[in-house]
Amino acid sequence: MIVTRFAPSPTGYIHIGNVRSAIYPYLLARQAKDGKMILRIEDTDRARYVEGATELIEDTLEWLGLNWDEGPIVGGPNGPYFQSERQDIYLQWAQKLVAAGRAYADPTPPEQIDEYRKQCSQNKVPFLYRNFRPEQTPEWQPGMPLRFKAEPKNYTWHDEVMGDLSAGPEVQDDIILIKKDGFPTYNFAHIVDDAEMGVTHVMRGAEYISSTPNYLALYDALGLERPKLVSLPHILAPQGNKKLGKRDGAKSVTEYRDDGILPEAMLNYLACLGWNDGTEQEIYTKDELTNRFSLDRIQSSGARYDETKLLWMNGQWLRRIYDTDGPEALFSRTTGFWPESAADVSDEYKLKVLSIIYDRLKTLSDLRTMTDYFFKDPVIDLEMLLQNKFLKKLSESELEDLLKRTIAKLADLESWTADSLQEVLNALLAETGKKPAELFSLIRIALSFAPFSPALNLTMEVLGKETSLARLNAVASSI
């Protein structure tokens, strides 16, 4: 039985620096025949709570296709799944600790604690609250913080990613269990929740390694079995060596959706950032990922986030969907990514455009900038035409003449298909004695006034005879 969880706090959007701690638990749970993943919302910090953040988290997971078996929306036997609704549970466990003499109410005012801390830094000794533990502690009452009573010792433990780890007593302290406001701290709440919910694998960022001894002490004091601990290496920002965070401009995952990144590509990229199956495969479906995933192949060093590779992978996925699932499958993903000029255009026509442009796309939003001329006549930009590297050696009258001969030839063409268009184009090449680069660039630019476009015959076929000729005529007469 494998039970994993993703336990974000609703303080804002999920960015690429931290979705991976949702992806790996998901893969591990799905891989097991009877595995399940829990989504738990850690909303014990009322000050940082952001309205709507929970929905944002759910939205992100849904987009990536990471469904959860227990949690908000779907419910489950171990609810509630919002920590703010589990107060009485934490209280019970806290009482247990108090009764066992392993927790005490701390009457010390915060200012005093700051004072202790200052002393320590002045004397260059590490600050440990247990060195200032009050002699007399009052009975614990609401409004008073509850602290753990540490009994420091050496700890060694196994981390599924990092291997065998150890730390001495100097990192164990009387950590706060319940805050003055009555809410538990993460340190206490997650331990209770994971145990109550039957979580077998605690997967989280590597920043928690330092506090693990405190957690271990808590498991012991609470009489709880340790779950398997899995520390995920950090994802580093593109610049510098810091872990990627919102301050580095880490975009939200859903922002990538709006930019035309496919969830398949996002999942694929992120899953393979810090994990690989040992083969040279690069593109993985979600199913392949769940089948191949294994904890022991997760990297222990941090990995830098590289958007260029994400973009490449997205292009791969774009083509893969078109080629294997069919044009309609890709087309159904394009809603909302077409230029305004395509608003009233039929799906049938847009599908044709997509079929000749899709292999040039890096993201779906490229459609917006790359297909405009298929839906409305481009603004004639003679400079672009005249300054083209192949055309600038030709005189204006020569260009005009070439255009006119092209128009005449095309006007006679009855069957307006890509193949016959290519034949006409080839014939034109032979008749005029021009190089493809010259003649085709001229026609291409005259039709689109775009920096690049699909093959000429395909472009003309989609545009249609009437539109193509009208555009060529317009250019011919304005030279």
Added chain:
RNA sequence: GGUCUCGUAGUAUAACGGUUAGUACAUCGGGUUUUCAUCCCGACAACGCGGGUUCGACUCCCGCCGAGAUCACCA
């Protein structure tokens, strides 16, 4: 400062004592009758440093250096 972790090309990674150190992205060059892209071919480019252990070390051990994480009534 204490504690802990990490260290193969610009980036992501393979190698689990014996390879000309492999692959992908990026970069640069070439090819596929225009451009851009796809696709194909090619080039550039790496084991942080120093000691051991061993016939042999990217792989094991130690030291150093470098980088990061963490030391909250945040998670």
